[in-house]
Amino acid sequence: MIEVLGLTKRYGRVTAVDDLTFTVRPGQVTGFLGPNGSGKSTTMRVLLGLATPTGGDALINGRDYRTVRRPLHEVGALLDANHVHGGRRAATHLACLARGNGIGQARVTAVLDQVGLADVARDRVAGFSLGMRQRLGIAAALLGDPGVLVFDEPVNGLDPEGVRWIRELMRSLAAEGRTVLLSSHLMSEVALTADRLVVVGRGRLIADTTVTELTRRGSLEEAYLSLTAESVAHRAVAPAERGRR
Numbered sequence: 200m201i202e203v204l205g206l207t208k209r210y211g212r213v214t215a216v217d218d219l220t221f222t223v224r225p226g227q228v229t230g231f232l233g234p235n236g237s238g239k240s241t242t243m244r245v246l247l248g249l250a251t252p253t254g255g256d257a258l259i260n261g262r263d264y265r266t267v268r269r270p271l272h273e274v275g276a277l278l279d280a281n282h283v284h285g286g287r288r289a290a291t292h293l294a295c296l297a298r299g300n301g302i303g304q305a306r307v308t309a310v311l312d313q314v315g316l317a318d319v320a321r322d323r324v325a326g327f328s329l330g331m332r333q334r335l336g337i338a339a340a341l342l343g344d345p346g347v348l349v350f351d352e353p354v355n356g357l358d359p360e361g362v363r364w365i366r367e368l369m370r371s372l373a374a375e376g377r378t379v380l381l382s383s384h385l386m387s388e389v390a391l392t393a394d395r396l397v398v399v400g401r402g403r404l405i406a407d408t409t410v411t412e413l414t415r416r417g418s419l420e421e422a423y424l425s426l427t428a429e430s431v432a433h434r435a436v437a438p439a440e441r442g443r444r
């Protein structure tokens with residue numbers, strides 16, 4: 200379970216997250232939605248101990264990440280697929296992570312198989328496409344067989360087969376009773392993948408609901424756009440409007 204409790208994070212004068220509270224429960228995929236700059240990545244970074252909160256808490260199974268004894272066994276995360284050093288081979292990258300966390304080589308082989316990278320396990324990451332890097336990041340997240348999974352834009356760069364694979368993976372991880380938090384801007388994909396939705400705007404909670412509830416009257420995209428209309432920080436001028444200027 201993930202609990203975000205009155206979380207605030209400021210960077211100088213910018214309030215990235217503003218007194219945010221929500222819970223992500225096991226057995227479901229929870230979509231984490233919001234316009235660019237609304238504080239999703241910051242919330243995930245605090246949750247994973249990569250940023251210190253200004254106020255409030257972000258807890259994994261009731262604990263602050265920094266006090267979790269075996270982090271990879273508690274929570275797996277994909278935040279930035281380009282984070283891996285390009286000179287590393289995929290298998291070596293995972294083997295290093297595994298060794299540091301008391302995980303055996305058999306598990307490295309298993310997750311490489313699971314994400315479809317077994318054939319390129321000995322290749323250097325520098326030659327990987329974005330989609331392959333996403334798969335490698337997901338393999339790293341799964342390495343410790345954690346009960347909580349956090350994915351920031353996991354379908355970025357994936358081809359249609361990869362997008363479907365991610366969708367089925369998320370659904371199966373939730374069906375196994377895991378807690379899955381998934382941020383994405385692809386509403387059609389979220390509608391197919393998530394059960395619940397947490398929507399934020401300008402660092403604040405806008406909605407904490409189910410996909411079924413939000414799509415009662417139309418598409419998720421329509422519902423989302425109307426919910427977040429006031430929270431969009433960077434809006435382009437529409438072509439018709441531009442002509443009138």
Ligand SMILES: Nc1ncnc2c1ncn2[C@@H]1O[C@H](COP(=O)(O)OP(=O)(O)OP(=O)(O)O)[C@@H](O)[C@H]1O
Pocket residue numbers: 210213214215216233234235236237238239240241242
């Ligand atoms: N390290 C940082 N230093 C200063 N400001 C930051 C930092 N990280 C995030 N911010 C600011 O905090 C706000 C929230 O950013 P964040 O990346 O969390 O949003 P997001 O919802 O993940 O956006 P996106 O959908 O574009 O990824 C933005 O105004 C951003 O510029």
